[in-house]
Amino acid sequence: MAVSPLDSTLFQLLFSGREIAKLFSDEATVAQMLRVEAALARVQGRLGVIPEEAADAIDAVLFETVLPVSELTDGTGDAGVPVPALVAALRSRMDTDAGQYLHWGATSQDIVDTALVLTLASAAEVLEMRLEHSIQALKSLAERHRATVMVARTRSQQALPMTFGLKVANWLSPLLRHRTRLAELRSRLLVVQFGGAVGTLSALGGRGLEVMEALAAELKLQTPAVPWHTQRDGLAEFAGWLSLVTGSLGKIGQDIVLMSQNEVGEVREGGQALGEGARGGSSTMPQKSNPVSSEVLVTSARNNATLLPALHQALLQEHERGGAAWQLEWLSLPQMVVSTVVSLKHALYLIENLEVNAKRMRSNLEISNGLMLAEAATFALAEHLPRPEAQTLVKQCCHEAAASGLNLMDVLAECCDAPVDWTQLRDPEHYLGVTDQLIDRVLSSV
Incomplete structure (x- = not known):
């Protein structure tokens, strides 16, 4: 190595x-x-x-x-x-x-720092272009799957229904802010x-x-x-931006790693192998297809988060010009720039080639036998009886449904005579809130 x-x-x-x-x-x-x-x-x-x-x-x-x-x-x-x-x-x-x-x-630092700024100006152009490509790819993916219903998970547990399009819109939203941040920080970074x-x-x-x-x-x-010999905040701010970008891309990678587990099977990295051999293949297990690009996104995010404190340490400069902290920037900042550009490359490849299994997403919704719609049932019942009573009743029925294997809505229909349309309520597509409007709000900002 x-x-x-x-x-x-x-x-x-x-x-x-x-x-x-x-x-x-x-x-x-x-x-x-x-x-x-x-x-x-x-x-x-x-x-x-x-x-x-x-x-x-x-x-x-x-x-x-x-x-x-x-x-x-x-x-x-x-x-x-x-x-x-x-x-x-x-x-x-x-x-x-x-x-x-x-x-x-x-003085020497005038030449070295200004040369670095010129290099960062060129790097910023590459970063801006690749960020824009990822933004456009995520926009297309969100639009394509705005109605693909899936499980929303909180603290890694099944929570409520959502759509994959909204999940992608949530991946996209911070990248739009990063695009704005880059435009704003140029005037503070690209300084002679x-x-x-x-x-x-x-x-x-x-x-x-x-x-x-x-x-x-x-x-x-x-x-x-x-x-600005000893005023290094512009470089530290840029390093922070790099870490923010890779952090947001790492979040995408982490989600895809989890969603592509065999037991979940909702997405899969697609595309051809980057080199020779099977993409994501194992040396001994022919059935495996590892989420390589997703893992690189997570690794790069953690690497940049590790390097970022070095740029904050470099803010501590001695008197009118220092030496050690200056050299610390040389060791850290170029690595962060390269890692961010590489992350954007992997992110674009991943997004454009992601295989989405909408059928598996739907089946994972149905595994809960309606338990995922317990909140929906509670609010439906709250229109006919006090909410604390509705919560208590739904909780009891959740235990019974889990024990019997029956659908929660069938259990509620048996033990409650409230005029609730339990058949309609059991369809997760009827409990998506303002998902479409939220997706539109993000996509309109692209």
């Missing part, structure tokens, strides 16, 4: 998101830092903070430079951050006159970092804010009120 299954070839179909992982690769990280350094030189040249010809020379060199990661490894180990080695390597590729103006007025050594921009004299605002505009980022 690799150090992390997220980087593993063996586990790539389960946990790896190659597309999203490339955004956090060493090569992509160096490229983003080059992008920030080039943008800084361009805006400083335009503003006359550095000579325009020096800015042009820096921009030209950085445009055509692809730095081997190996060239920065030793320097990163020595400095604890790759920027000093990066700047040295770039200066060696340009003349001294231009090179002296590279990285003008910046530029403060110089201690966040005062003192190396630029009185032009620090001018450069910061120009750099933000150049990179299409927001401008902060003050440099």
